[in-house]
Amino acid sequence: MEHINGFKAAVAAVVGCLTALWGWFGWLVVAWVVCMLLDYGTGTAAALRAGEWSSKVARDGLWHKLGAVVAVLVAAILDGVIGLILANIPALELPFRYEVFASVLVLVWYIMTELGSIVENVGALGAPVPAWLRKAIAALESTVDGAGDKLGSGQDDEK
Template identity: 85%
Template sequence: MEHITGAKAAIAAVIGCLTALWGWFGWLVFAWVVCMAIDYITGSCAALRAGEWSSKQARDGLWHKLGAVVAVLVAVILDGVIGIILANIPALTLPFDYTVFVSVLVLVWYIMTELGSIVENAGALGAPVPAWLANAIAALEARVDQAGEQLGQGEDSANRDV
């Protein structure tokens, strides 16, 4: 029993250290990376089960994931540039402290996309998947899309109900 308590304490310490190092944004990135890995593995398994697996499709999936990484990096750079602009141009102010926003939207959108794909893969593997789960993921993804679309619009559209 002491080993289990020690293992729990060690896991809690590691998670605490990582949270102090990464913060909530780091855990969001971690969740996205885990979702990408699960999607790739379950997609490959579903293709194998259907007898449709090919190395070309597997490579295309990896290229797709690389493109997503590049898009997230662009969002992180954009957040950094916005932060620099806001810190150095006194005429530009926001009613809140700006740290990250665009990259959070992009990451959450990609996480929702990966979760939707994982649910599809689970169904292709033969698991019963409740329709409401896929619908909930699609609805969340649509809300993130709406928030992203409002990002570049004026204050009038930002005050409308989404």
């Protein structure tokens, strides 16, 4: 029992340290990485189950994930540049403290995309998926799209 309590204390200490280091944004990144891993794993399992696994398709999936990582990095750079501009140009002020915005929207959009894909993969593996879960993920993704569209021209460049 003492080993279990020691393990729990160690996990709590690590999580506390990481939270102090990363804050909530870091945990959002961790959630995204976990979703990417789950998506790749469930997609591979679904393809194997269907007898359709292909190394080319698997490689393309990895390239897709790399592209997503680059997109998140671009959003993080944009947030950094906006923060620098706001900190160094006195004429520009916001009524709140700017930390991150574009990065959060991009990360949440990718998380919703990954969750949608995971749910599809789980269905392909034969597990029943509640319709409301699919709808909730789609609704959240649509909400994030709408918030992002308000930043840009309002047109979806992805489609």
